[in-house]
Amino acid sequence: MDAQRAGSAVPGLQATTAEPQPLNEMFDAQGRSRPECARVIAYLLALGPGRLAELGERAHRMFRTMGVTFKVYGDHEGGERIFPFDPIPRIIAAPVWAELEAGLIQRARALNAFVADIYAEAQIVRDGVVPRDLIVGSPQFRHAATGILPPGGVYITVAGIDLVRGADSRFHVLEDNVRTPSGVSYVIENRRIMTRLMPELIRGLRVSSVENYPAYLLAALREIAPSGIGDPTVALLTPGPFNSAFFEHVFLSQQMGIELVEGRDLVCVDHKLFMKTVYGLKRVDVLYRRIDDDFLDPVVFRPDSMLGVAGLTAVLRAGNATLANAIGTGVADDKAVYAYTPAMIRYYLGESALLPIVETHLLRDPDVRQTVLRDLDRYVVKPTGASGGYGVVIGPRATDEELAQARKRIEAAPAGFIAQPLFPLSVHPTLTGETVDGKPAMASRHVDLRPFVLLGAKPRVLAGGLTRVALREGSLIVNSSQGGGSKDTWVLEE
Amino acid sequence: MLRRIAGSLFWAARYLERAQWRARLVDVNYHLLLEVPPRDADPWEPLVRITAEHDLFAAKHSHAGETAVIDFFVFDREHRSSIRSCIEAVRANLSPLRHLISSELWLAVNRLYLEVQGWSAQTLAAGGVSNFFTELKRHFFMLEGIVAHTMPRDLTYDVIELGTMLERLDNVSRLLDVKYHYLLPRLEDIGGPADLRQWAAVLRSASAFEAFRRCYGNAIRVNRVVAILVFDPEFPRSMRFCIERAAQALERISVRQESSAPSAAAPCAELLAILGRGDADTTIESGLHEFLIDAERRCAQLADRVFDRYMALE
Numbered sequence: 001m002d003a004q005r006a007g008s009a010v011p012g013l014q015a016t017t018a019e020p021q022p023l024n025e026m027f028d029a030q031g032r033s034r035p036e037c038a039r040v041i042a043y044l045l046a047l048g049p050g051r052l053a054e055l056g057e058r059a060h061r062m063f064r065t066m067g068v069t070f071k072v073y074g075d076h077e078g079g080e081r082i083f084p085f086d087p088i089p090r091i092i093a094a095p096v097w098a099e100l101e102a103g104l105i106q107r108a109r110a111l112n113a114f115v116a117d118i119y120a121e122a123q124i125v126r127d128g129v130v131p132r133d134l135i136v137g138s139p140q141f142r143h144a145a146t147g148i149l150p151p152g153g154v155y156i157t158v159a160g161i162d163l164v165r166g167a168d169s170r171f172h173v174l175e176d177n178v179r180t181p182s183g184v185s186y187v188i189e190n191r192r193i194m195t196r197l198m199p200e201l202i203r204g205l206r207v208s209s210v211e212n213y214p215a216y217l218l219a220a221l222r223e224i225a226p227s228g229i230g231d232p233t234v235a236l237l238t239p240g241p242f243n244s245a246f247f248e249h250v251f252l253s254q255q256m257g258i259e260l261v262e263g264r265d266l267v268c269v270d271h272k273l274f275m276k277t278v279y280g281l282k283r284v285d286v287l288y289r290r291i292d293d294d295f296l297d298p299v300v301f302r303p304d305s306m307l308g309v310a311g312l313t314a315v316l317r318a319g320n321a322t323l324a325n326a327i328g329t330g331v332a333d334d335k336a337v338y339a340y341t342p343a344m345i346r347y348y349l350g351e352s353a354l355l356p357i358v359e360t361h362l363l364r365d366p367d368v369r370q371t372v373l374r375d376l377d378r379y380v381v382k383p384t385g386a387s388g389g390y391g392v393v394i395g396p397r398a399t400d401e402e403l404a405q406a407r408k409r410i411e412a413a414p415a416g417f418i419a420q421p422l423f424p425l426s427v428h429p430t431l432t433g434e435t436v437d438g439k440p441a442m443a444s445r446h447v448d449l450r451p452f453v454l455l456g457a458k459p460r461v462l463a464g465g466l467t468r469v470a471l472r473e474g475s476l477i478v479n480s481s482q483g484g485g486s487k488d489t490w491v492l493e494e
Numbered sequence: 495m496l497r498r499i500a501g502s503l504f505w506a507a508r509y510l511e512r513a514q515w516r517a518r519l520v521d522v523n524y525h526l527l528l529e530v531p532p533r534d535a536d537p538w539e540p541l542v543r544i545t546a547e548h549d550l551f552a553a554k555h556s557h558a559g560e561t562a563v564i565d566f567f568v569f570d571r572e573h574r575s576s577i578r579s580c581i582e583a584v585r586a587n588l589s590p591l592r593h594l595i596s597s598e599l600w601l602a603v604n605r606l607y608l609e610v611q612g613w614s615a616q617t618l619a620a621g622g623v624s625n626f627f628t629e630l631k632r633h634f635f636m637l638e639g640i641v642a643h644t645m646p647r648d649l650t651y652d653v654i655e656l657g658t659m660l661e662r663l664d665n666v667s668r669l670l671d672v673k674y675h676y677l678l679p680r681l682e683d684i685g686g687p688a689d690l691r692q693w694a695a696v697l698r699s700a701s702a703f704e705a706f707r708r709c710y711g712n713a714i715r716v717n718r719v720v721a722i723l724v725f726d727p728e729f730p731r732s733m734r735f736c737i738e739r740a741a742q743a744l745e746r747i748s749v750r751q752e753s754s755a756p757s758a759a760a761p762c763a764e765l766l767a768i769l770g771r772g773d774a775d776t777t778i779e780s781g782l783h784e785f786l787i788d789a790e791r792r793c794a795q796l797a798d799r800v801f802d803r804y805m806a807l808e
Contacts, residue, residue: 067589067604241590254593264807265496276497278649278804279751 022424023167024444025090036093036492043201044088049431053440055197056087056431062196068189068251070244083186084485086430087197090447090467094494097208100163100171100451101461103354106345108159108453111178111332113348115155118331119145129347130340134364137415138337139385140179140330142293144300148316150326152457154224157288157324158217159453160184160465163355165426172423173341173357174448176333179325180290183466183486184213184452185248188255190488208463208491213452214255217288220456221256224322225285232285235259235275237266239291239307249290258288263295268311271318286322287312293327335384335418336362358423364415372419373410376403379419381410394476396422425476428487430469446470448478449489464489499591500653501805506587507657513580514634515665515699519544520567521627522699524560526691538563544668545575564623569613577630581610596644599637606633649750653804655743660797663736664790666723669699671786674716684716693719700731720774720782727770733789734769740796741766747804761796765789 026037033041044052060082063069069080092100117124118135125132135141160181162174191210195202218234225232238249240262253260265275266284274281289296295305297312315321331337339360342353361379363369372379376395383391393406410417427444434441451465467487468478478484519541527537539558542548550573555562570576574583585607592600618626645651673696683689693714697703702722709726710718726732741762748759768789777785 064608065601065605067600238590241586246590250590250592257593259496259499260590260593261496262498265498276807278495278497278500278747 021167022446023165023169023426025165025426025428025447037091039205040089040091040201040490043198049440049442052087053431056085059085059087059193059197062193063189066189067247068185069247084471085190085193086469086471086485086487087194088429088431088442089194089198089488089490090428090449092464092489092491094492096171097463097491099354103171104161104451104453104461105459106349106351106354107161107173107176107341108156108178108455108459110341110345110348111159111176112154112156112455114337114344115178115326115329115332116153117348119148119155119328124344124347127347129343130337134334134336134340135331138331138334140293140328140334142328142331144313145326145328148313148327149319150316150322151224151226154324154455155326155329156332156455157220157224159455160450161453163449163451163465164358164423165447165449167424167426169426170356171449173338173355174423175335175338176341177450178333179292179330181450181452182245182248182290183450183468184462185251186486187452187462187464187466187489188213189251190486194488202490205490206493208493210462210464213462214252216454216460216462217252218256218258220454220460221286221288221324223456224324226319226322229285233258233283234286234288235261235284237261237263237287237289237291239295243290245290252288263291263306263308266309266312268309268315271311271315271320273309273312273315273321284321286324288324293330296323296327335360335382336364336415339418358420361419363410363417363419366414369410369414373407376407376419378421380422381406381417381419384416384418392477394422422476425470425478428467428469430471430485430487432473433471443473445473446476446478447487463491495594495649495653497805497807499594500649501801502587502591503594503650503653504657504801504805506584507654508661509580509583509587510634510637511658511661512575512665513577513584514631515662515669516567516575516577516580517627517630517634518699518701519669520564521623521631522695524564524623524627526695527560540672541567544672547573547575564618565615568618569615578610578613581606594650596640598644599640602633602637602640606637609633647746649747652743652747656740656747656800659736659740659743660793660800662731663733663740663793666700666731666733666736667786667790667793669696670720670723671783674786675783690714696723702729702731705729717774717778720778724777725769725772725774737762737765737769737793744800761792761799765792765796768792 025034026041027033047055063082063085068082070083114124118141122132122135124130125135156178158178158181160177160183162177163171164174165171187210221234222232225234234256235258236249236253236256238246238260240246243249249260259265259275261275261284267274267276267281269281273284273287275284291307294301296308297310298305298308299310300313301308312321312323313327316323316327338357339362341357345351345353361368361372363372363381377398379395381393381395393402395403398406425446425448428447429442430445432441432443432445447467447469449465449467452462454460454462467489468484469487470476470478470483471485472483475483523538523541538560541563542551542558545551551558551562551566554570554572555566566573566576568577571579573579585603588595588600588603621629641651641654645654673692693716694703697706697714697719700723706714706718706722709729710722722729722732724733727734727738729735741759744759744762772785
């Protein structure tokens with residue numbers, strides 16, 4: 001097919017000219033389609049933008065009919081929204097994925113070793129690799145986690161590691177999510193939708209399945225049950241229907257065939273964990289929790305929490321149940337600790353990091369702070385404790401007033417912030433939802449990737465992950481809470 | 495099954511059944527009034543009395559006219575038993591337990607819910623009241639069919655059956671009571687054409703008209719209506735039928751249980767006995783209204799016991 005024509009026939013299927021020049025994942029700088037995308041591009045061109053937009057609308061209707069939604073915080077209607085879905089798939093070639101997979105497993109293992117170490121001897125601190133005050137000063141450090149030894153030494157059962165692809169086409173780690181990462185249900189639902197929208201394309205391409213994730217997750221959870229339990233009972237703990245990720249909690253419990261419990265369904269008796277069933281109390285061996293540490297156990301954490309169950313920490317300490325992820329794993333995904341992850345990988349595994357990270361400056365250091373504050377408009381500033389894209393200031397795009405405010409916040413609590421150079425997230429052709437000359441328009445939009453890594457008796461990685469796309473032109477924020485959408489991610493098999 | 499989930503399922507079943515009865519009542523009353531110009535000041539008034547919420551109605555509407563009553567019964571978000579509120583409650587209760595029900599049932603409930611989200615007074619005006627309720631009834635019958643034909647006869651099904659039957663018993667009783675106790679209080683009207691039309695409407699509300707004709711003949715008399723709607727062991731919307739089905743569901747639930755703790759069977763057995771041995775003539779003679787009030791009270795008591803025994807968390 002004529003690549004040049006492809007570039008001009010469909011607006012958006014071409015390299016963007018924005019600064020700094022990001023990588024276009026479908027086309028090279030000359031506008032030629034990348035080899036792994038050639039068949040998909042040919043298919044999309046044959047389909048045409050009008051038909052493609054129809055497929056997008058059909059997908060939206062299917063999500064609505066199936067009730068695949070997320071809740072929006074602060075929405076008084078208790079509003080349910082559809083996570084916007086773009087029908088143009090994102091393609092990852094087999095060799096690229098093989099490298100990524102190895103890097104992701106390496107990273108998850110190192111982060112897990114770090115958490116285990118921190119809540120035991122903290123040898124990495126004694127050896128001076130990671131500064132002590134960074135750990136004890138971390139809002140995610142939990143004293144209660146010391147003395148709880150999860151079976152197999154698995155603290156991080158589920159990790160969601162956010163990757164961005166640079167202009168050099170390498171995937172970089174943007175941040176780690178090792179508390180209660182969400183989004184995997186969309187990966188599976190997106191694929192189910194795509195197999196109905198473009199069945200012949202998927203079949204022809206040998207796309208790796210994502211359908212096995214719930215089985216992988218259940219296997220990992222069963223593997224970390226307290227020893228000596230032949231057939232462990234696993235349950236998923238949700239904060240309830242008002243949580244933004246409630247659909248995912250329903251989805252995963254349904255797919256794994258386990259109970260979806262709320263705190264009030266649970267009770268601790270004699271240092272054992274039970275759920276209240278129609279026919280009496282039933283023992284729970286592994287609890288996959290989707291609520292934050294602070295709400296888990298009113299005896300140890302926030303006393304006003306109605307979401308957890310009193311006595312859970314004591315049950316864990318007695319070794320009578322396993323919590324996934326373990327208490328206190330957030331100490332490893334702190335954005336300041338992130339700067340030390342390459343050193344961490346070397347320290348625990350004796351290997352150099354397979355996945356590069358984004359250059360990161362810790363503003364707690366006075367010299368670094370001075371340098372960064374001098375050119376604040378060149379950096380992206382992130383609060384260390386927050387997630388979901390909240391509180392991020394993008395220097396090159398911020399107003400003077402926003403920069404002044406950021407400066408004030410940094411000076412008030414320098415340890416609470418990091419700064420990174422603006423990373424040119426790769427772009428991908430995406431339906432914009434607008435029309436040009438009566439035809440649905442396509443344009444380049446920034447994307448990231450959240451793959452999911454599971455640690456149990458052995459590591460398992462879901463092929464691909466959640467591709468999030470910033471639907472607003474030029475926007476670098478892909479979070480669903482901030483106007484992001486998603487794409488299906490196709491890892492091609494050899 | 496978690497106790498909380500059993501409770502959600504029980505209430506989902508009740509709200510679904512309740513929505514259905516609200517639709518039946520409004521539909522039948524609407525059509526009844528089309529044919530005969532109303533003589534009474536407020537021919538819609540009795541519908542409001544059927545529900546236990548006429549205080550809420552009075553607070554919002556000064557007069558029980560057609561528009562006000564239909565709005566209250568169908569669309570009103572503040573009215574917990576409006577059809578809209580009931581359907582939203584069904585979905586909210588089923589949402590966290592999608593793993594227990596067939597995907598067909600979830601999709602059908604979600605589709606109905608999405609339709610309800612688009613409802614407004616204009617919906618009714620645009621399509622016509624008749625079409626609106628015909629369409630709604632189709633949804634309800636489809637949901638019942640999906641439950642009957644896709645759900646295994648396990649604990650989940652038994653809890654749904656229990657909720658449905660207790661709610662139905664309560665609704666049949668209220669329907670009869672309103673007609674008998676509140677409509678046409680003047681003795682000289684009894685047996686007159688207006689009286690007969692109203693009894694026919696009651697039968698239609700309960701989908702009992704054809705069954706009545708077949709089993710009890712053409713002449714509509716109050717004792718025969720009471721016979722089919724209260725004591726008939728075979729008609730699926732009679733109070734006796736409901737309590738028997740509820741008792742069977744309860745029995746299956748308690749048999750599955752391994753422990754030998756006492757079940758919620760006592761108030762159930764009493765209701766079974768009352769509805770099983772009674773007859774229409776004696777009941778009317780000794781006071782139908784008192785009989786129905788008593789049955790409703792026992793039914794509520796039974797529901798409370800069931801909830802405490804199998805669903806309450808504390």
